[in-house]
Amino acid sequence: MREFLSQYGLIAILLILPVVYGIQDLSDDGNLNRLGNNLVEGLSNGAILALIALGYTLVYGIIELINFAHGEVFMLGSLSAAALYSTFGLTPNTGTAGLVLGLAAILALAMLASATLNVMIERVAYRPLRGAPKLAPLITAVGMSFILQNVGILWIGASQVAVPDLLGSQKHLIEIWGVTITRGHVLAIAVTIPLVLLLTSFVARSRLGKAMRATAQDPEAARLMGINVDTTISLTFLLGGLMAGAAGLISALYQTSIWYFQGFSAGLYAFTAAVMGGIGNIRGAVLGGVIIGVIQGISDNRIGNDWTPAIVFVYLVIIMVFRPQGLIGEETREAG
Amino acid sequence: MTRVAQLRRDRRTGIALAILGAVAVALFPLFRPPLDGLTNDAILALSYVVMALGLNLVVGFAGLLDLGYVAFYAFGLMVTGWWASDFFSSVNDEKGIHVGTSDFVSNLPGIHLNLLLLIIGAIIICATAGVIIGLPTLRLRGDYIAIVTLAFGEIIGRVFANGDEITIFGDNKLSNGRQSISPIDQINLPVFGEFDSALDLRPYYWAVLALVLVVLFVNFRLRDSRLGRAWIALREDEVAAASMGVPLVKTKLLSYAAGGAFGGISGAFLGPFYASINANQFQFGFSIFILAMVILGGLGSIWGVVLGAVALGFLNHWFIPDVLDGEFVKDKLDSFGLEFSFTEVTFGVFGFLLVLMMVLRPEGLLPERRRQIELTHGEGPLDDPQAAVFEARV
Numbered sequence: 218m219r220e221f222l223s224q225y226g227l228i229a230i231l232l233i234l235p236v237v238y239g240i241q242d243l244s245d246d247g248n249l250n251r252l253g254n255n256l257v258e259g260l261s262n263g264a265i266l267a268l269i270a271l272g273y274t275l276v277y278g279i280i281e282l283i284n285f286a287h288g289e290v291f292m293l294g295s296l297s298a299a300a301l302y303s304t305f306g307l308t309p310n311t312g313t314a315g316l317v318l319g320l321a322a323i324l325a326l327a328m329l330a331s332a333t334l335n336v337m338i339e340r341v342a343y344r345p346l347r348g349a350p351k352l353a354p355l356i357t358a359v360g361m362s363f364i365l366q367n368v369g370i371l372w373i374g375a376s377q378v379a380v381p382d383l384l385g386s387q388k389h390l391i392e393i394w395g396v397t398i399t400r401g402h403v404l405a406i407a408v409t410i411p412l413v414l415l416l417t418s419f420v421a422r423s424r425l426g427k428a429m430r431a432t433a434q435d436p437e438a439a440r441l442m443g444i445n446v447d448t449t450i451s452l453t454f455l456l457g458g459l460m461a462g463a464a465g466l467i468s469a470l471y472q473t474s475i476w477y478f479q480g481f482s483a484g485l486y487a488f489t490a491a492v493m494g495g496i497g498n499i500r501g502a503v504l505g506g507v508i509i510g511v512i513q514g515i516s517d518n519r520i521g522n523d524w525t526p527a528i529v530f531v532y533l534v535i536i537m538v539f540r541p542q543g544l545i546g547e548e549t550r551e552a553g
Numbered sequence: 554m555t556r557v558a559q560l561r562r563d564r565r566t567g568i569a570l571a572i573l574g575a576v577a578v579a580l581f582p583l584f585r586p587p588l589d590g591l592t593n594d595a596i597l598a599l600s601y602v603v604m605a606l607g608l609n610l611v612v613g614f615a616g617l618l619d620l621g622y623v624a625f626y627a628f629g630l631m632v633t634g635w636w637a638s639d640f641f642s643s644v645n646d647e648k649g650i651h652v653g654t655s656d657f658v659s660n661l662p663g664i665h666l667n668l669l670l671l672i673i674g675a676i677i678i679c680a681t682a683g684v685i686i687g688l689p690t691l692r693l694r695g696d697y698i699a700i701v702t703l704a705f706g707e708i709i710g711r712v713f714a715n716g717d718e719i720t721i722f723g724d725n726k727l728s729n730g731r732q733s734i735s736p737i738d739q740i741n742l743p744v745f746g747e748f749d750s751a752l753d754l755r756p757y758y759w760a761v762l763a764l765v766l767v768v769l770f771v772n773f774r775l776r777d778s779r780l781g782r783a784w785i786a787l788r789e790d791e792v793a794a795a796s797m798g799v800p801l802v803k804t805k806l807l808s809y810a811a812g813g814a815f816g817g818i819s820g821a822f823l824g825p826f827y828a829s830i831n832a833n834q835f836q837f838g839f840s841i842f843i844l845a846m847v848i849l850g851g852l853g854s855i856w857g858v859v860l861g862a863v864a865l866g867f868l869n870h871w872f873i874p875d876v877l878d879g880e881f882v883k884d885k886l887d888s889f890g891l892e893f894s895f896t897e898v899t900f901g902v903f904g905f906l907l908v909l910m911m912v913l914r915p916e917g918l919l920p921e922r923r924r925q926i927e928l929t930h931g932e933g934p935l936d937d938p939q940a941a942v943f944e945a946r947v
Contacts, residue, residue, distance in 0.1 A: 281696075282696070283696050283699075283700065341908075342908050342912070345912050346911060346912065349911075349915065351695050351696065352616075352618045352695060352696070352699070353911050353915055354911075355618065355695075355696050355699060356618070356844075356848060356907055356911050357907060357908045357911045357912065359620070359841060359844075359904070359907060360903075360904040360905065360906070360907030360908040360911070361904065361908060362904065363838075363841065363900045363901055363903060363904025363905075363907070364901050364904040364905055364908070366900065366901070366904075367897075367898040367900060367901025367904070368901070370897055370898060370901075371897075371898065375897060481837070485703075485704075485707075488700065521715075521718075523711070523714070523715050524711065524715060526707055526711055527707070527708045527711035527712060527715075530704040530705075530707050530708045530711075531704075531708060533700070533701075533704045534689060534701055534704050534705065534708075537689070537693060537697055537700065537701050537704075538689040538692070538693075538701070541692075541693065541697060
């Protein structure tokens with residue numbers, strides 16, 4: 218009974234926003250166009266969040282650490298991607314072929330940059346503390362996050378910077394039943410889906426993925442079976458960083474602005490998403506990302522940008538308290 | 554020399570040094586001009602001491618990582634905004650409500666209460682808020698607690714930052730949103746009269762110094778009390794503590810309440826000192842600023858936390874803006890052709906300190922004795938006479 222309440226209660230709470238505003242739309246306009254637009258907006262936000270959430274969930278799954286600096290890894294990925302625009306000579310006037318090739322190269326480089334950064338963070342700030350009390354690495358993670366934010370400030374300054382709108386991300390592609398789909402929406406989803414599929418099959422099929430799952434289950438036993446635990450942990454940070462870098466480029470293309478602080482809220486939203494899906498669970502992180510993205514989309518449009526963080530954090534608290542194991546996750550050791 | 558004689562001698566020089574230090578700290582503003590930058594920084598540093606000691610109760614003693622301490626600072630400041638300014642100007646037919654205010658203030662509209670009442674109000678509100686924030690974390694452990702407290706800190710900061718959209722009690726707003734609330738009444742104490750931060754900062758300095766002394770006394774008494782020992786037992790091993798009869802729920806909630814109350818006290822003092830409060834201050838960074846003080850000084854070590862708070866207070870308000878960004882260093886950097894503002898990266902410095910301390914010296918600058926012995930002497934006290942002495946003392 219309790220289990221039933223906590224699972225379906227959470228789903229019911231998640232449905233409050235869309236249902237309430239759906240009814241409001243129906244009574245005001247007689248159709249659901251506005252809600253539909255919110256949902257599409259939310260889905261593409263959610264795609265970005267899902268990519269970031271994967272980093273949280275992978276790392277938490279393997280060493281039970283909230284990698285608080287992960288949002289900043291995403292932010293620096295975004296900054297590097299934006300910096301590479303001019304290196305590759307990309308402008309909104311570049312031809313389609315050049316644009317596709319250039320962006321593919323930038324995607325690879327941004328992913329690589331974020332991944333390297335994430336591995337370095339693990340090496341410097343978390344590895345020396347393995348075996349220390351559990352709160353110690355969390356505190357260094359918070360410290361790293363502030364250091365990286367300030368790297369961002371030194372790089373582009375403390376205010377938001379507009380970047381060239383390479384794709385014309387606001388350009389309408391099609392309109393179905395009054396719902397507008399722009400290039401930005403398509404881009405976010407078209408990059409995210411293959412990446413998530415690649416990641417899932419890597420973790421599920423490859424030898425290294427098997428080592429990751431073994432280490433997540435029992436590091437000590439994994440070591441005895443001949444798995445190099447340190448390398449496996451580094452690999453996990455590498456994968457998380459790759460996803461964050463991709464999210465960084467998408468965000469730069471989609472939002473057409475970059476900011477040193479963009480990683481803080483995105484990171485916390487993504488963490489909420491990871492917990493919502495059940496931390497340590499890859500499919501869960503994607504599902505959570507989409508849900509949080511939709512909540513963010515509705516709240517931005519209906520309640521106001523300024524209130525969105527408060528609303529997402531209220532969801533975070535509700536999930537943590539009533540269903541810390543998430544929607545589809547298994548019981549983690551944390552969920553005492 | 555026998556050990557006893559050496560101890561006695563150490564103690565005597567120690568006491569002499571302590572008295573000398575105390576006199577220097579108490580009298581230093583007399584040797585500075587009445588409106589002095591250094592006195593100003595010292596007042597801020599001492600008010601951070603109060604907050605850091607409060608956070609230390611939660612993080613250091615009870616071992617519950619609280620990343621949302623800014624919530625209590627916010628409540629403390631808002632208490633002064635609500636009850637010591639003309640914010641609720643329509644109250645009592647625009648004649649206002651006045652309790653224990655100076656002659657000048659008692660003609661103004663709005664609610665105006667004496668500092669002592671503000672402090673009591675802040676304690677009640679923050680202790681209640683602490684319990685409310687603590688309740689959902691009871692079932693959780695470790696890092697999840699940290700995230701839930703962080704979320705609460707952000708929610709409360711957001712609510713005040715958008716408080717101009719919320720109305721309470723008729724047509725009153727909850728806060729002024731991103732606009733500041735000012736002026737906040739100056740402190741007006743019985744016997745000492747009304748302070749004036751525009752003319753003389755010394756009374757503020759001595760007031761906050763007295764506050765710190767009271768808070769220090771309370772902290773030492775709390776640490777050695779039944780409750781304090783329960784907190785430490787909880788930190789060391791929750792299961793063992795519970796099986797020895799420590800009531801977990803009550804103990805945890807009391808630590809949040811007590812820790813929050815100190816944040817509120819400090820906020821209620823800072824409101825009149827700032828003379829204007831703004832919800833833009835209620836940022837996550839502030840929680841980390843206070844946490845860095847606790848970590849730098851040493852988790853659970855009262856004197857360590859005092860040292861950490863004073864050090865970071867001066868680092869933030871004096872060393873970085875006045876020395877590193879001062880003329881001398883600027884000229885040097887200019888001669889290398891560098892242009893660099895250290896103030897911009899202040900929080901990077903705090904982050905760096907956090908990482909550095911946790912990796913190199915996790916017990917802090919002035920470690921708590923119990924923790925240091927744990928870290929350096931292993932577990933068995935029998936082979937080490939020092940540890941035996943310590944156990945007897947505590």
